[in-house]
Amino acid sequence: MNTSLNDGLRTPLWTPSEDSIRGSRMFDFARWAERRHGIELPDYPSLHAWSVEQMNEFWQGVWDYFDVVASRPGEQALSTSENSEADTGMPGAQWFPGARLNYAENSLRAARTRPDDVAIIGEHESRAPSTWTWGELEARVASVAQQLRDLGIVPGDRVAAVLPNLPETAIAMLATASVGAVWSVVNTDFGPSGVADRFAQIEPRVLFVVDGYEFGGSLRDMTGSYAGLLEVLPTVEQLVVVDQQPRDKVGALPEGSLRFSEISGRDVTPRYEQLPFDHPLWILYSSGTTGKPKGIVHSHGGVILEFLKALGLHASLGPEDIAYYAVATTWMVWNMLVGILLTGSRIITYDGSPVYGGPEKSLELAARNGATFFGTGAGVLAMMQRAGVVPNVSMDLSALKSILVTGSPLPDATWDWVYESVSDTVRLGSDSGGTDVTSAFIGTNPYQPVYKGELMGPYLGVDAQSWDREGRRVYDQVGELVITRPMPSMPVFFWDDPDGSRYHAAYFDMFPGVWRQGDWVTQLSEGPFVVHGRSDATINRGGIRMGSADLTHVVDQVDGVAASMVIGAELADGDYYMPLFVVPQPGTRLTQELEERIVRAIREKISPRYVPDEIIEAPAVPRTRTGKLLEIPVKRLFQGADPSSVNRATAEDAEVLDWYAEAARKYTSGA
Numbered sequence: 001m002n003t004s005l006n007d008g009l010r011t012p013l014w015t016p017s018e019d020s021i022r023g024s025r026m027f028d029f030a031r032w033a034e035r036r037h038g039i040e041l042p043d044y045p046s047l048h049a050w051s052v053e054q055m056n057e058f059w060q061g062v063w064d065y066f067d068v069v070a071s072r073p074g075e076q077a078l079s080t081s082e083n084s085e086a087d088t089g090m091p092g093a094q095w096f097p098g099a100r101l102n103y104a105e106n107s108l109r110a111a112r113t114r115p116d117d118v119a120i121i122g123e124h125e126s127r128a129p130s131t132w133t134w135g136e137l138e139a140r141v142a143s144v145a146q147q148l149r150d151l152g153i154v155p156g157d158r159v160a161a162v163l164p165n166l167p168e169t170a171i172a173m174l175a176t177a178s179v180g181a182v183w184s185v186v187n188t189d190f191g192p193s194g195v196a197d198r199f200a201q202i203e204p205r206v207l208f209v210v211d212g213y214e215f216g217g218s219l220r221d222m223t224g225s226y227a228g229l230l231e232v233l234p235t236v237e238q239l240v241v242v243d244q245q246p247r248d249k250v251g252a253l254p255e256g257s258l259r260f261s262e263i264s265g266r267d268v269t270p271r272y273e274q275l276p277f278d279h280p281l282w283i284l285y286s287s288g289t290t291g292k293p294k295g296i297v298h299s300h301g302g303v304i305l306e307f308l309k310a311l312g313l314h315a316s317l318g319p320e321d322i323a324y325y326a327v328a329t330t331w332m333v334w335n336m337l338v339g340i341l342l343t344g345s346r347i348i349t350y351d352g353s354p355v356y357g358g359p360e361k362s363l364e365l366a367a368r369n370g371a372t373f374f375g376t377g378a379g380v381l382a383m384m385q386r387a388g389v390v391p392n393v394s395m396d397l398s399a400l401k402s403i404l405v406t407g408s409p410l411p412d413a414t415w416d417w418v419y420e421s422v423s424d425t426v427r428l429g430s431d432s433g434g435t436d437v438t439s440a441f442i443g444t445n446p447y448q449p450v451y452k453g454e455l456m457g458p459y460l461g462v463d464a465q466s467w468d469r470e471g472r473r474v475y476d477q478v479g480e481l482v483i484t485r486p487m488p489s490m491p492v493f494f495w496d497d498p499d500g501s502r503y504h505a506a507y508f509d510m511f512p513g514v515w516r517q518g519d520w521v522t523q524l525s526e527g528p529f530v531v532h533g534r535s536d537a538t539i540n541r542g543g544i545r546m547g548s549a550d551l552t553h554v555v556d557q558v559d560g561v562a563a564s565m566v567i568g569a570e571l572a573d574g575d576y577y578m579p580l581f582v583v584p585q586p587g588t589r590l591t592q593e594l595e596e597r598i599v600r601a602i603r604e605k606i607s608p609r610y611v612p613d614e615i616i617e618a619p620a621v622p623r624t625r626t627g628k629l630l631e632i633p634v635k636r637l638f639q640g641a642d643p644s645s646v647n648r649a650t651a652e653d654a655e656v657l658d659w660y661a662e663a664a665r666k667y668t669s670g671a
Contacts, residue, residue: 010451010526011451012449012450013415013428013449013451013452014419014424014425014426014427014428014449014450015449016448016449020446021446025312025313025317025318026047026314026316026446026447026460029061029313032061033057033058033061036061037057044445044447044448044456045457045527047460048458048460051460051461052458052485055078055088055461055485056076057077058077058461059077059078059461060077062309063096066312068106068308069101069109070099070100070274071101072100072101072274073099074095074097074277075097076096078094079093088485089513090486090508090513091486091490091500091503093490094278095278095301095486096277096301096488097277099277099301100275100276101274101277101301102178102180102272102273102274102275102300103281103300103304104141104174104175104272105270105272106304106342107174107338107341108134108137108141108174108270108341110134110319111138111270114134114319114344115133115135116135117134117319117346118132118133118134119132119134119341119346119347120137120167120170120347120348120349121348121369122166122167122168122348122349122351123348123349123350123351123352123369124213124214124351125215125217125353125356127214137167137171137174138270139267139268140171140264141171141174141270142178142268142270142271143175143265143266143267143268144171144175144260145178145179145268145270145271146266146268146271147175147258148179148181148206151237152205153179153181153205154181155180155181155273155275156180156181156182156280157181157182157204157206158183158184158205158283159176159183159184159204159205159208160184160199160202160206160207160208160236161173161183161184161209162185162186162207162209162210162222162225162229163187163188163208163209163242164188164210164213164351165187165327165329165337165350166210166242166351168210168242169242169329169349170338170341170347170349172208172240172260177281177300178270178271178273180275182202182281182283182297183282183283184202184204185329185334186198186199186330187329187330188210188220189328189625190330190625190649191228191649192225192229192232193232194649194650195229195232195233196232197292197293197647198285198293198295199232199233200232200233201292201495202295203235204233204235204236205235205238206237206238206240207229207230207236207238208240208241209222209225209239209240209242210222210241210244211241211243211244211253212244212250213244213352214352215352215353215356216352216353219245219249219250221249221251223250223252223253226239226253226257227254238256238257238258239254239256239257239258240258240260240263241253241258243260275300276300276301277299277300277301278299278300278301278302278492279300279301280297280298280299281298281299281300281303282298282335283295283296283297283495284296284298284335285435292647293650294494294495294502295494295496296435296436296491296494296495297492297494298438298489298491299492301488302487302488302489303489304342305489306438306439306487306488306489308342309459309461310336310439310459311339311340311342311343312342312343314440314460315373315404316402317340317373318343318345319344320345321345321346321372321373322345322347322348322369322370322371322372323346323348323371323373323374323375324350324362324365324366324369324371324375325337325347325374325376326365326374326377326380327375327376327377328625328626330626331377331407331625331626332434332435332438333375333406333407336375336438336439340373348366350365354380358389359383359384360384360387360391362374362380362384363395363397363422364391364395366400367391367397367400370399371400372399372402373401373402373403373404374400374403375403375404376403377406377407377626378405378406378407378409378414378627379407381403381410381414382410384417385411385413385417385421386562391421391422392421393421397423397426400422400423400426401425402427402428402444403418403422403427403428404429404431405428405429405430405431406430406431406432406440406443407626407628408629409453409532409533410430411553411557412452412557413557415452415453416452427444427446427450428450429443429456430444430453430454430455431444431455432519432529432531434517436491436507436517437491438489439487439489440459441459441464441481441483442456442458442459442462442464442481442521443455443456443459444456453530454524454528454530455528455530455531456527456528457527457528457529462483462485463483463484463485464483464529465483466478466479466480466481466521466523467479467480467511467514468480469510471514475523475525476522476524476525478520478532478547479520479521480510480511480516480518480519480520480521480535481516481519481521481531482514482515482516482517483514484514484515490515491503518534519531519533519534519535520532520533520534520535532547532548533548533549533550534548534631534632539551539568539578539610540568548566548567548568548629548631550606551566551580551602551606554601554605555580555598555602558594558597558598559597560585560588560594561582561583561585561598562586563582563583563620564580564582564583564621565618565631565634566579566612566631567631567638568635569635569638571639577613577667579613579614579616580598580614581618581621581660582594582615582618583620589617590615590617598615599611599615618663619659622652622653622656622660623652623653624651624652625650625651630650630657634657637660637661637665638667638668643661646661
């Protein structure tokens with residue numbers, strides 16, 4: 001469990017210098033706001049309070065400070081109610097009514113001022129990196145956009161892609177946005193059924209695919225997958241192949257398909273459709289572990305403003321920065337990687353294995369390219385830490401200013417490892433948000449110290465609080481993470497949800513008019529947050545709730561444990577079953593001695609109350625393709641759910657999920 005909740009000791013791992021604070025874009029924005037409004041914003045708490053109490057001023061300020069490109073500015077940040085005050089009702093808040101703009105135009109604005117500067121570096125396993133300047137990037141986006149128009153694609157049409165993390169993927173997305181069509185992408189590890197679950201419902205007219213890519217030291221020829229994809233996506237009228245491999249190394253392309261290399265090199269004047277603020281930009285998806293994934297639709301204007309705030313102010317990224325996210329295209333963090341272009345920063349893409357050449361691959365890419373910002377999932381850093389990697393001995397990471405971790409809570413041991421083995425000057429942030437807003441609710445900022453296991457506080461413009469089940473705000477105890485005021489990047493709608501009932505049920509059922517994220521958190525009286533995991537995956541012993549992540553963090557630090565997962569299943573007879581699944585270190589087994597050490601750690605570091613009913617050796621922990629634990633579907637299996645109700649296509653390894661289904665079958669049948 002987090003140290004700050006146990007012994008009251010809050011010793012910072014890192015404290016920003018006065019120079020680093022003053023050099024941040026957030027500090028400059030605060031001075032700009034002070035001059036504009038005649039107010040004082042001396043620190044982060046005062047800046048945050050202003051951002052949520054004066055939402056019109058704050059979000060208009062983000063627009064004006066970053067000089068958002070628009071053919072028509074909005075009349076005001078938030079539409080007003082009858083009493084002329086900002087209408088902050090949820091759902092349904094109307095942002096920047098009357099505005100006309102385009103996400104791609106804002107992303108490529110540096111092409112007009114710095115056309116010869118590098119915008120994207122495309123890294124691969126063995127092929128030489130590809131480099132694209134801002135001018136080249138905009139030219140290729142314009143060319144692909146013109147091809148889409150030639151195909152009859154108009155605003156509102158859907159363009160889908162099954163592509164890895166390539167510069168061409170970013171170009172295809174920006175070209176789609178230029179036209180006003182709606183983008184959606186998954187990674188190449190999805191089979192036809194997983195693709196169909198997502199794309200069949202949105203009925204795309206164009207599908208981008210890749211001819212092949214390197215992964216784990218071998219070439220993966222993707223040409224054999226096209227027929228299966230087109231079979232499950234009957235609305236696709238045109239296949240576009242990102243051709244990057246020698247033609248003798250991959251199969252032939254289908255007749256009628258277009259080669260990306262041939263449609264991206266024409267001399268075309270850039271053209272950006274001017275769209276309403278809330279015009280759909282892209283469709284992201286819920287995990288879909290117990291049914292078809294929900295299509296979550298975000299808007300051009302909402303994403304522009306949210307990314308400028310999150311990446312420009314919180315991450316403090318600007319034209320002098322080089323940024324790398326270790327991410328696959330399925331995860332919404334890939335959208336944030338491309339979103340960094342909005343700040344004028346250079347980005348790095350990589351389409352290979354995250355462990356090619358060793359577990360330190362991600363940091364090696366950051367070091368080799370002089371990255372100032374590195375983003376990743378918690379699992380990547382934890383994997384490096386457990387492998388005993390010491391990057392600051394073998395790599396030059398002196399350019400690195402910040403590391404941003406998301407996806408799941410970072411283990412305590414990994415926080416220490418970053419400052420001992422990566423850099424003792426880096427700002428390490430653990431942020432929590434979601435696909436729902438394609439950004440974060442709570443996390444890091446340039447002003448405050450870093451404490452192990454803690455998220456510094458709410459993001460600007462986010463009124464994040466912890467509530468008990470009666471809707472009362474609570475501190476220093478576990479509660480539901482809620483957002484009490486709207487954000488511009490909240491979904492404009494769910495796909496195929498004409499009356500909004502699915503949208504409402506996802507966030508507003510428990511507390512009408514207040515967004516419930518579905519995460520258990522503790523907000524400390526000092527302000528920071530600790531995240532405990534999904535609220536429907538919480539462990540409930542005798543009416544006392546605790547986040548499952550709190551328990552597994554302790555278990556994972558026991559010598560001999562590679563990974564663990566715990567569930568708490570409420571059974572039909574009123575009983576409660578709490579098994580702990582443990583993955584031993586490679587080459588070892590779950591022995592009685594290891595079990596005893598696990599139990600002792602739980603008793604001493606958490607409470608005897610949370611000693612599991614059973615400790616079960618498992619081959620691996622089940623995860624989604626974006627690295628999230630599949631605790632909830634496994635819990636439902638142990639409660640008697642039909643295994644066919646669990647969507648195997650969402651699993652990183654479907655065979656691992658099958659193992660848990662069989663374990664649940666044996667338990668429920670008494671075998």
